[in-house]
Amino acid sequence: MVDVKSMANPLFLREEELRQGIEMLFFAYRDFTGxxxxxxxxxxxxxxxxxxxxxxxxxxxxxxxxxLKILKxxxxxxxxxxxxxxxxxxxxxxxxxxxRRKKLLTLTEKGVDLEHRLTENQRKRIARAYKAAxxxxxxxxxxxxxxxxxxxxxxxxxxxxxxxxxQRRGKG
Amino acid sequence: MVDVKSMANPLFLREEELRQGIEMLFFAYRDFTGxxxxxxxxxxxxxxxxxxxxxxxxxxxxxxxxxLKILKxxxxxxxxxxxxxxxxxxxxxxxxxxxRRKKLLTLTEKGVDLEHRLTENQRKRIARAYKAAxxxxxxxxxxxxxxxxxxxxxxxxxxxxxxxxxQRRGKG
DNA sequence: TTTTTACGTCAACCATGTTGACTTAATTCC
DNA sequence: GGAATTAAGTCAACATGGTTGACGTAAAAA
Numbered sequence: 001m002v003d004v005k006s007m008a009n010p011l012f013l014r015e016e017e018l019r020q021g022i023e024m025l026f027f028a029y030r031d032f033t034g035x036x037x038x039x040x041x042x043x044x045x046x047x048x049x050x051x052x053x054x055x056x057x058x059x060x061x062x063x064x065x066x067x068l069k070i071l072k073x074x075x076x077x078x079x080x081x082x083x084x085x086x087x088x089x090x091x092x093x094x095x096x097x098x099x100r101r102k103k104l105l106t107l108t109e110k111g112v113d114l115e116h117r118l119t120e121n122q123r124k125r126i127a128r129a130y131k132a133a134x135x136x137x138x139x140x141x142x143x144x145x146x147x148x149x150x151x152x153x154x155x156x157x158x159x160x161x162x163x164x165x166x167q168r169r170g171k172g
Numbered sequence: 173m174v175d176v177k178s179m180a181n182p183l184f185l186r187e188e189e190l191r192q193g194i195e196m197l198f199f200a201y202r203d204f205t206g207x208x209x210x211x212x213x214x215x216x217x218x219x220x221x222x223x224x225x226x227x228x229x230x231x232x233x234x235x236x237x238x239x240l241k242i243l244k245x246x247x248x249x250x251x252x253x254x255x256x257x258x259x260x261x262x263x264x265x266x267x268x269x270x271x272r273r274k275k276l277l278t279l280t281e282k283g284v285d286l287e288h289r290l291t292e293n294q295r296k297r298i299a300r301a302y303k304a305a306x307x308x309x310x311x312x313x314x315x316x317x318x319x320x321x322x323x324x325x326x327x328x329x330x331x332x333x334x335x336x337x338x339q340r341r342g343k344g
Numbered sequence: 345t346t347t348t349t350a351c352g353t354c355a356a357c358c359a360t361g362t363t364g365a366c367t368t369a370a371t372t373c374c
Numbered sequence: 375g376g377a378a379t380t381a382a383g384t385c386a387a388c389a390t391g392g393t394t395g396a397c398g399t400a401a402a403a404a
Contacts, residue, residue, distance in 0.1 A: 017302075018299055021314075022226075022298065024318065024321065028321050029201045047359085064383095073360085077360065099370075099371070100370060119194065123190045129316050129318075129319025134312075134315075137311065138189075140313050143312075143313075145197070149199045150203040153203070157196060218390055246394085248393080271349095272402085273400070274349095275351070
């Protein structure tokens with residue numbers, strides 16, 4: 001039996017392709033956050049804490065304002081989790097000596113330990129997927145994901161060079 | 173200046189690569205849900221409603237139990253949003269005539285309309301990213317994302333054939 | 345006929361986001 | 375030097391969307 005729909009209407013295949021993209025993103029994110037969430041709940045922390053710990057670990061001496069720009073939440077929301085993390089000894093706050101209004105955030109040893117425990121799962125999951133898919137696929141994964149991200153944050157990720165023909169891009 | 177770290181320690185590059193994967197997933201998901209959320213809040217609905225509408229639209233006549241398996245939330249959580257969607261005329265419930273315990277969920281016309289409005293943003297975003305990255309990249313994107321998803325749901329997405337050499341995969 | 349399945353419901357609670365108002369200290373601008 | 379701006383924090387109220395636990399009903403399966 002011939003697939004009449006995709007023959008007569010090329011948009012049909014495209015629609016299906018796009019919807020699969022939407023769904024894969026949903027499932028991937030759901031499963032990606034599942035395991036760290038389980039670890040966090042055992043020590044009475046949540047996903048919001050993980051995000052803060054992650055990005056402070058990744059950007060030592062980051063200011064509160066810069067952290068807010070990454071997370072795109074309000075400072076009141078951040079305040080709740082951040083002060084908890086400081087109180088419980090996961091994060092250190094020091095005053096910026098150049099501009100004494102700014103507070104610089106850094107993970108303590110305890111914070112680094114937790115960050116490793118939490119991210120280990122996710123690193124392994126990605127490593128497994130990368131390995132199974134191969135280097136070229138990883139390149140494509142990065143290019144597409146980068147395109148999905150809003151312009152303001154795309155710059156965080158270097159532009160990967162096209163796989164083979166550097167000419168003739170942007171048009172299919 | 174030579175990059176001593178990546179020369180002496182190949183794991184350093186790998187670590188950076190994996191962390192970028194983690195972050196891209198975070199940023200992509202954050203931006204991916206932003207626009208639909210804005211539309212939803214105008215009609216006093218939330219992201220949870222979107223997910224239900226999306227998957228009911230994608231799986232007409234789906235049962236509550238099957239929907240729960242996709243969303244991986246409790247039936248009490250689902251109940252809250254689902255009954256709202258039924259009450260407000262976005263979703264129809266009919267009894268399965270084969271097994272009269274089951275209720276089959278389908279979008280009404282109003283539901284289809286909303287689903288289109290919401291998903292349009294996301295489809296466009298993905299379409300843009302796909303187009304910019306090219307067909308090969310899309311292939312890679314799918315392969316990697318599929319690998320990130322837990323085995324139980326991977327089967328939802330067909331295995332894409334490797335780009336060129338079908339031999340020599342899984343090892344770098 | 346008993347057990348299981350599908351679905352629903354009430355109630356309490358928790359995590360994480362929001363808005364809005366207001367404060368303090370430090371820096372920058374004129 | 376004084377005014378305006380910036381960085382950070384705080385209090386309060388509220389919305390959303392998850393959770394657990396207990397319980398109920400109808401239909402199907404064992």
